[in-house]
Amino acid sequence: xDEPVLVADxxxxxxxxxxxxxxxxTGPLSDTNRCSACGAVVAMADVSFALHPGEILGVMGExxxxxxxLVKVLHGDLAPSAGSAWFTQGDTRHELFALNAAxxxxxxxxxxGMVHQNPHLGLNFQVSCGGNVAERLLMAGERxxxxxxxxxxxxxxxxxxxxxxxxxxxxxxSGGMQQRVQIAKALAxxxxxxxxxxxxxxxxxxxxxxxxxxxxxxxxxxxxAMIVVTHDLGVIRLLAGRTLVMRLGRVVESGLTDQILExxxxxxxxxxxxxxx
Amino acid sequence: MLKEDIGHRTSDIGPKDRPRTSDIGPxxxxxxxxxxxxxxxxxxxxxxxxxxxxxxHPGTLTALVGPSGAGKSSVLSCIFRTYRPSAGRIMxxxxxxxxDLASADDRAVLRLRTAHLAFVTQFLRCLPRQPALAVVAExxxxxxxxxxxxxxxASLLEHLGVPGHLWSLPPATFSGGEKQxxxxxxGFCxxxxxxxxxxxxxxxxPVSRERVxxxxxxxxxxxxxxxxxxxDADLVRRLADHTVYLEAAPC
Numbered sequence: 465x466d467e468p469v470l471v472a473d474x475x476x477x478x479x480x481x482x483x484x485x486x487x488x489x490t491g492p493l494s495d496t497n498r499c500s501a502c503g504a505v506v507a508m509a510d511v512s513f514a515l516h517p518g519e520i521l522g523v524m525g526e527x528x529x530x531x532x533x534l535v536k537v538l539h540g541d542l543a544p545s546a547g548s549a550w551f552t553q554g555d556t557r558h559e560l561f562a563l564n565a566a567x568x569x570x571x572x573x574x575x576x577g578m579v580h581q582n583p584h585l586g587l588n589f590q591v592s593c594g595g596n597v598a599e600r601l602l603m604a605g606e607r608x609x610x611x612x613x614x615x616x617x618x619x620x621x622x623x624x625x626x627x628x629x630x631x632x633x634x635x636x637x638s639g640g641m642q643q644r645v646q647i648a649k650a651l652a653x654x655x656x657x658x659x660x661x662x663x664x665x666x667x668x669x670x671x672x673x674x675x676x677x678x679x680x681x682x683x684x685x686x687x688x689a690m691i692v693v694t695h696d697l698g699v700i701r702l703l704a705g706r707t708l709v710m711r712l713g714r715v716v717e718s719g720l721t722d723q724i725l726e727x728x729x730x731x732x733x734x735x736x737x738x739x740x741x
Numbered sequence: 742m743l744k745e746d747i748g749h750r751t752s753d754i755g756p757k758d759r760p761r762t763s764d765i766g767p768x769x770x771x772x773x774x775x776x777x778x779x780x781x782x783x784x785x786x787x788x789x790x791x792x793x794x795x796x797x798h799p800g801t802l803t804a805l806v807g808p809s810g811a812g813k814s815s816v817l818s819c820i821f822r823t824y825r826p827s828a829g830r831i832m833x834x835x836x837x838x839x840x841d842l843a844s845a846d847d848r849a850v851l852r853l854r855t856a857h858l859a860f861v862t863q864f865l866r867c868l869p870r871q872p873a874l875a876v877v878a879e880x881x882x883x884x885x886x887x888x889x890x891x892x893x894x895a896s897l898l899e900h901l902g903v904p905g906h907l908w909s910l911p912p913a914t915f916s917g918g919e920k921q922x923x924x925x926x927x928g929f930c931x932x933x934x935x936x937x938x939x940x941x942x943x944x945x946x947p948v949s950r951e952r953v954x955x956x957x958x959x960x961x962x963x964x965x966x967x968x969x970x971x972x973d974a975d976l977v978r979r980l981a982d983h984t985v986y987l988e989a990a991p992c
Binding site: 516519673677680702705706718719720722723726727729731734735738 | 778779780781782818822823824825847848850851868869870
């Protein structure tokens with residue numbers, strides 16, 4: 465039995481001071497994520513899962529489901545209010561929220577790639593595309609210029625970004641291209657874990673399809689474990705072997721993706737699936 | 742009807758098959774399988790499978806028979822774990838010991854789907870935008886490597902009469918019959934010890950149907966255990982070693 469890459473246990477994030485009634489007055493049964501006692505927003509509560517090497521886990525939900533909060537907490541952009549997570553890299557198991565800021569940053573730079581829906585969050589628009597990939601390699605400790613340049617070229621080419629344009633800044637590219645550059649950057653250090661937050665939302669469908677196909681191809685080549693956050697059933701169906709369905713901060717259902725889509729058990733999942741166009 | 746005469750092979754009709762007297766135990770043993778759907782928005786439950794039990798041995802074909810709505814396809818979906826069974830056990834014999842598919846964890850099921858079970862559903866479900874040859878070869882990639890898997894895929898597509906000029910095209914634009922043959926080829930390409938077939942000849946012309954019958958027969962004789970739903974009584978007669986009759990759930 466292989467070790468999971470990432471284990472999350474009871475992850476919770478409350479915006480605001482919170483009180484002891486926050487959890488019981490929020491969630492799908494209360495039809496709100498705002499605590500009726502103190503007004504705090506329970507963005508995510510009690511989320512647990514295990515992700516193994518080579519797996520793609522889907523996290524599906526609509527706005528306010530907590531899916532993006534989950535990814536931000538895992539990436540270290542937000543601190544959890546409760547819960548823990550363990551990340552295994554090689555022989556070392558790190559307790560994510562017990563690491564200090566420098567350790568966390570180092571882990572993130574080397575072992576955890578993240579692709580955001582908004583490319584401005586993942587790319588430095590003041591620097592060329594090649595420079596963006598190089599930045600990440602530099603932060604991970606690579607110092608040899610030739611290696612950096614070569615690797616950046618190879619990654620961008622693999623993402624089908626024209627090499628002759630790699631010295632241009634991201635602003636000169638279409639949305640789809642910017643996402644490709646983000647993915648190349650995120651994969652620069654061969655991280656065991658890649659977080660993808662609505663990466664094709666808002667792109668033209670033909671562009672979406674090509675990028676998703678590329679992500680799947682890459683995953684098969686590299687065996688990178690991935691968490692794919694999306695509201696789109698089609699993305700889940702294409703990429704994820706297992707899926708968590710979230711609503712109002714809670715996981716309402718989890719299972720094999722084909723099972724979630726063909727035999728949804730929770731009322732909300734049934735609604736979501738029947739609403740697909 | 743189907744209950745009466747089922748061809749030249751021995752058939753046990755009824756909810757439970759008798760195990761063969763051989764050293765090899767059943768590959769698959771289903772006990773008390775039930776599946777009920779709860780449709781929350783409509784506030785109702787739908788009983789798809791009511792108490793199904795049977796064994797399947799290697800090198801045999803078990804046909805599920807019964808009226809429409811009796812749950813035949815649902816039984817196959819439960820075995821493959823596309824449906825979560827409501828009750829009962831689905832014991833699969835593997836090299837690592839017996840596994841209850843009904844209650845196995847998701848990752849275990851995904852692992853078993855790569856090499857131990859294959860499911861040819863009624864409609865082709867595959868990665869879009871992939872050429873037909875790659876779609877068929879995919880289940881055999883891990884075990885055989887790319888070249889050997891593609892060779893096997895090519896030979897299956899050829900046997901099933903899918904013209905060579907289609908192999909490099911994505912099946913989405915194919916006719917129903919062509920899609921179904923790609924679907925079948927993929928299911929057989931896996932080489933899994935347990936193969937589930939749901940109406941495998943439904944969209945096919947008589948010539949293609951005969952090729953599929955030949956392939957099913959050959960695969961069964963080579964040791965694969967097959968559970969199949971055939972809408973055609975003639976195929977049940979010709980192919981089934983055992984039949985399991987499913988009653989429709991009472992309304």
